[in-house]
Amino acid sequence: MTDQGRGSPADGTEPGGTDTEGAESAESAEGAEGVGEPGAVDEGPDGGGGHYIVCGGNSLAHRLILELTEQYEVPVVAVVPDRSREHGPAIAQIPGVRAVLEHSTVTGEALGAADVGRARGIALMDGTDQENIHAALAAENRNPGVRIVLRIFNQRLGEHIEKLLPNCAALSGSATAAPAFANGALGRPHTVEVGGRQLYVAYDGEIRPNQICLVADRIDRQDLTRLRLLPETGGRAADFIRIAELLGGGEGFGPGGRSGAAGRPELGPLREPGGLAALQTLDTEPPLRQPLRKRVKWWLLDGLKHFTNTRLRMILITAFAAILLGGLVLSLHSDSSHGFGWTLYFTLLDAAGAVQPDVPGQQVTGDAWARAAQVLITFCGITFVPVATAIVVEALASGRRGLPRPPGARTRDHVIVVGLGNVGTRVAALVRATGLPVVCLERDPQARGIAAARSLGIPVLIGEGPLEAQLRQARVKHARAVVAVTSDDAANLEAALEARAVRPEVRIVVRLFDDDFAHHVYATLGNVASRSVSYLAAPAFAAALMGREVLGTLSVFRHVLLVAELAVEEGTVPDGQNVGDLERPGGVRILAVRLQRRGHDYQWNFADRSRRLAPGDRIVIAATRAGLARVIQ
Known part of the structure; x- marks a missing residue:
């Protein structure tokens, strides 16, 4: 294990190596020293x-x-x-x-x-x-x-190990945490799939009336320690009543805000410091891929800039305009029996140098203007066609795996990933899968994430130069988001501040281990979201070690909400209890119940709260770490 140092964009030494976060990596000592006997x-x-x-x-x-x-x-x-x-x-x-x-x-x-x-x-x-x-x-x-x-980093290998050792769970910390970073960069909610539904956490004005449950209140960005997960609501209906009261006027509700109804009194302690978060389902994910028109436009401009300087571009544009003008003249002064298709046919052949000259004494296809247009098109084609051909050939060659091009004019509305360790590599792959362009920054030329990114055709900028210069080269002024996921909290914050200095409105997601540091960042920088890999992944590892499977984790700022599906077994905590008994403030919410006789039917917000659960039933819960620990003991 090596210390990547300041600004090193590595979460570990290699895929499958350690995921160090916010701490100095240890150098392995030779041999084994048993300090404890x-x-x-x-x-x-x-x-x-x-x-x-x-x-x-x-x-x-x-x-x-x-x-x-x-x-x-x-x-x-x-x-x-x-x-x-x-x-x-x-x-x-x-x-x-x-x-x-x-x-x-x-x-x-x-x-x-x-x-x-x-x-x-x-x-x-x-x-x-x-x-x-x-x-x-x-x-x-x-x-x-x-x-x-x-x-384990190689999840496919992990699946084989789980089959080999039935009492083994192989998990990836980076795979567990990476979706939260990617979704934060894309500006869409991080979801957990349960029974065909995509569950996510919505805040304040984004909350809709048809919620599953209220998950947090008293949200204060200046002091996130005051946030309460799964607060006491006085019953299932109270969640919806409170949300309806706060959002009834259509103005939404944010920290320090007022309800929509004019003259409505304050709603007690919940109003201070304010803010709500609720669990709801996502109908459809918003489209992220850039429109085809924009992609073609920036592809052509990128190819043109790649091969030419400003003076040559003006010559090519003039030649292209002359070819269009010549084609128009041909359409007006050629044989009237020729339609648009024939005019386009003659124009393209003339531009390619395949002009067929008129011979005196033989039948001609047009007048002097048409012949002058053919000469103009042919000579302009000598300049235009070779460069256009080179642009197409280079674009096709750069599309091959392992030969990415540096970010160019077509790199817009993209995501910049700073750090190609385990987490950064997965974040880049997740964003790339949505169809959006990605650019990666990496200071260590030996990082294995570089090969993984280039195999996906993602441009990677490598070097020890100033971070500001690298971000500018990555076209941060046109980026939609910057994700800083190095192993160094200070380097991640530096990337965030440098990006804000160039483009203040860019969305920023940083990886921070230290909670106090993250709280100060939240309180000071308005458009920065922080995530902790270990904080997101540790609950899933702990639940797996205790013999339970967590479907996913949902972050509520720096807090974690766990979504798990548990089988009711004889002698366990859920056995013989009803939904009302299991739900406790600050601990557990029952989202859905799957009765043994209807094993494929998820009954959301199970209505019969007095029915006792029996072995063979399954429950889907949203829980804090302490709540999940109580239920699965």
């Missing part, structure tokens, strides 16, 4: 065993340990490459961590020191795909049936 694991209050092992010292491992100790309240043994670097010191200070062991790699010695034979689960958050798979097989050999969660 095997006996140290047995010093927990329960006498040892029954613990969970988290291997890794990066930000994702740190967040995962916090999830396990704070939300699920289970003992954790941490295995870190270096206790003095990266997140090692912070992990050692987390209450609930039974022991912190230092091993450069997860070897058999490390697994033995962590007492994997009596562990309930192990999470492999560091290392390459190959190293994590090797450690997973070793853990399964020592403790058959142990729950294994490994972070």
Whole structure:
């Protein structure tokens, strides 16, 4: 693991390597130093065993340990490459961590020191795909049936590992978080698909009356710690009544705003500081691809600028205008029996140099004006046709995989991705799949994300030059968004400020690990959205380690809302309880119920709230991290 340094656009050393975020990467030490002895694991209050092992010292491992100790309240043994670097010191200070062991790699010695034979689960958050798979097989050999969660970049390979080890979940932190960054850049909501519906979080004036539930109130961008997820509403109908009251006048409701009804009194504590967020469904995704007319226009202009300077462009434009004029003269002064098709035919052949001259004494096709037009078209074609042919040939050649062109005139309304680590590579691919142009900036010429981006035909600007100059070369003044996803919070903020300096209205999405830093950014910069890879991914990893599957995560500013579908099993928390019993303020909302007798039918906002759930039923919930932990215990 190498430290990418200031402004390095890498989330890890390579695809499948570590996803470092907002922290200095650790240099692997040679050999394995067991700072904690095997006996140290047995010093927990329960006498040892029954613990969970988290291997890794990066930000994702740190967040995962916090999830396990704070939300699920289970003992954790941490295995870190270096206790003095990266997140090692912070992990050692987390209450609930039974022991912190230092091993450069997860070897058999490390697994033995962590007492994997009596562990309930192990999470492999560091290392390459190959190293994590090797450690997973070793853990399964020592403790058959142990729950294994490994972070993997190659998702296809992960699917095969899950089949090989039935009690294993292979997840990608970058794949989990990348859609949130991409959708933030595209200005469309990040969605989670459930039962054919696309669920997303809408704010204030975007809220429609037919909501599924209210998910947050008291939203204050100046102090996001005051935001409340899944607030108490006094019943399902209260969500809709409150939204209808706030939006009844059609003016929407924002922080500090008033309801639409004239003279309506304030609505109590909810009005201060103000703001609402609700869960609703997306009917259709807005079209993003540029219209064909614009694409053709900028393609022609781009090709013209690529081959010519200003003086030559004026000559070519004059030659093209002369060819059009000559064609018009031919249509007026040639044989009247010739129609438009024949006129176009003669004009193109003349421009290509295939003119057939009139011979005195033989039948002619036009008068002197027509012959003069043919001469004009032929000589102008000598200038115009070769350059036009070169433009077409170059455009077709640049469309081949692996030969991207630098951003040119046709690069408009595009997205700039700063950083081609694991996250940046996935974000660029997701945006490219929508049909919008993408330009990437990368300072490390050895980053493997460069090859992945170029294989998709995405231009990549590489170098250590000033970031402002690189952004200008990436045509930031014509961009719709800038996504800064390097491993350095300061570098990401620098990219955001440089982009704003060139184009103040550009949409900006930055990757920030530090929560306090992110709060200050939200309070100071109005059009900047921040995301944390580890904060978005850690809840899904924790739920997988506890044996449950999360369908997706929805971000409410810096907070995370989890959407999960759970099977009601005998002896679990949902067994024997009704919907009203499970729903609690700040914890859980039941979105839909799938009864055993109607397994394919999602009953949204299940009406019979007194019916007790039975084994075989399934529920779809929106939950906070603490709420999900309570339901799946």
